[in-house]
Amino acid sequence: MSARHPQQSFASLLHEHRRIVFKVAGLYSRSAADRDDLAQEISTQLWRSFDRYDPARAKFSTWMYRIALNVAISQARRWRDADRFEPLAAHHLETVGGGEPIAEQDDRLTALYAFIGQLDPLNRALILLYLEDKGYPEIAEILGISETNVATKISRIKQKLRGQMVAAETTAARA
Template sequence: MSIEFYEEYIESNKAIIYKICRAYTHSKLEFDDYFQEVCLQLWKSKEAYNHQSKLSTWVYRVTLNTCLSIIKSEKREVDTVEINESFDHHSDLEDTEAQERLNTLYMGIRQLKKADRAIIVLYLEDKSYQEIAEIIGISMSNVGVKINRIKQQLKDSIVWKSLI
């Protein structure tokens, strides 16, 4: 892997890769495995990037497809796994209260359906509905409906957990 590839594809899109991998993993070790596999898949498929969409959009797609492929190949169901472990891999947050809120949010996200996780991670990344629709492969109006439902699910999940 060349330094140029690393800087252009990995380093410039590190936040995207971290967020998606974190939404699909439950431990730092598992996160590291997913991250490494994403980097490998980006390297292997770099020639397939045709510049018709933004590089970040392509990286989202490769990262998301890689994470979903890993889950599928492991033949395990992680949609509603109870998460007891939190980790703050590569966090820019120094405030422990803010870090705890972020961990709580990711715990809620990990309990969503696989497709819903992808949508909410893109939304939290401030992607437009058009960009989300393009990446996920659904209509823009469907994106809006799904985001509202996901936000309500997360709100209910997080409120419920705080009461326990």
Template sequence: MDNATSEPATIARRISAADSPQQRFAAMLEQHRGIVLRIAYGYCRHPEDRRDLVQDIGAQAWRAFPSFDDTRSRFSTWLYRVALNVAISQVRNAARHQRHHADLDDEAIAALPDPTGHGHDEGDAAIRQLYAVIDRLEPLDRALMLLYLDERSQREIAEILGISPSNVATRIHRLKQRLRGELA
């Protein structure tokens, strides 16, 4: 996709000019595609699994789009919730069916494309190590850390995950302590 069609102002014009729910959905999803990609990278290490998850999230978001109410929440919050629910369901289903994937070694992790679009640098080793630890967390804790790392507010995290803001604060504090210990 070229930069001209992905500029925020261009996407906003496409959303407001959308004639149909399909066009509106497509424009809004394009504007917030980074959410879907971050969730996919946070939950899947294999490219084919990430592609499947991105498609599943898109399909589920489209099925749920008629229930989206922009007076109750922002599209980004709603999409995070849909994406996390799909990702967590896939993790649970995979565990239920005893589907195990081989762990990626450091060389394979280094070969992964950067979901932020930035190049690799010396700090990537620490980031890969952080995501390797996050990958071992329980699904809810993993979702919480991914949202925290995406700089979402405690209120927004609570809304997305369906837990109280105080629970978010407590869990983040405990997870940060745990991650510090594992990364030390």
């Protein structure tokens, strides 16, 4: 990180890792407008915290996920408390992935996103990081929980997902 030009360093790092902001904002928002507002709030909080970022302690992406998820989870709680929160629905599929539309939406992908949308904010963050191929140590560091807790929660989420997918396939086969 350049001490002489922190704004340039921040802009460069933010640009390089911008998909993190869009993924988190897309997963925790209900509409394109909410996603844009949340992405802006995440970016603002990243800038406010940038002077405390220490590259010796964490990769930038790890630090960025931690800030982005904390902001998103706080916002999701405010929306829920204001009775504005709704589960992830089909229209959210367009926003997850950095604002790039998903070309094909098969039934299993739609069911996966519906399942993720039903999770509480912490478990939603956990599964997002797992699906991003983050290792348990990095997930634990980002979320501030133990690796054992990460492994246990992921196992429970996967088990619950399997059950829901089997139930959905059974229902579809009967129809």
